[in-house]
Amino acid sequence: MKLATILLGLLVMVTKVEVSPAADQSICNPGSAISYYPTGQLRSCLLRDMYFVNGVKCNHLAPIDFYQPGMLKSCVSADFFTYEGIRCNELSEISFYPSGKLEACKLSTQVQIGDTVCAEQETIHLFENGNLKSCGTPR
Known part of the structure; x- marks a missing residue:
């Protein structure tokens, strides 16, 4: 019985999902507005x-x-970022919905979503369900 209790406790510890804490001011540049x-x-x-x-x-x-819950809303991506086949450009703003789904970014390559072709170096905006809201089209 004691062994079963220990094994059950270990199983709970191994399968426990922890949420990372929200960022704090230590990530901020000293002297900048926070x-x-x-x-x-x-x-x-x-x-x-x-x-x-x-x-x-x-x-x-x-x-x-x-x-407010601590999830990323937006930042300037230092590298290329790919989200479900959409390649976002480096050194450009990228934004997300509270769910973590991509909201907008500047495309590094041309992409086709449904019947619409979105041009590289243009900003793409998505609905939270992943459908296209808007984008710049090739000329």
Whole structure:
């Protein structure tokens, strides 16, 4: 019985899913403007260093914004970022919905969504369900 209790406890510890804590002001560039939600959670600032969040490498000395629960709202991506076949350009703003789904970014390559061809180096906007909201089309 004691062994079963120990094994069950280990199983719970191994399968426990932990949510990473929200970012705090330590990621912000010293002396830069920092804004907070009324709850005290970080809302926005200029990054001190490169910051990795949700698979995105956010560029240092660039603005970053969070939703109140702590999820990434937007930042300037330091590298190319690919989301469900959409390749976002490096060194450009990328934004997400609170669900973590891509909201907008500047395309690094041309992409076709449904019947619409979206041009490279133009901004694409998506609905939260992934359908195309708008994009620049090739000339």
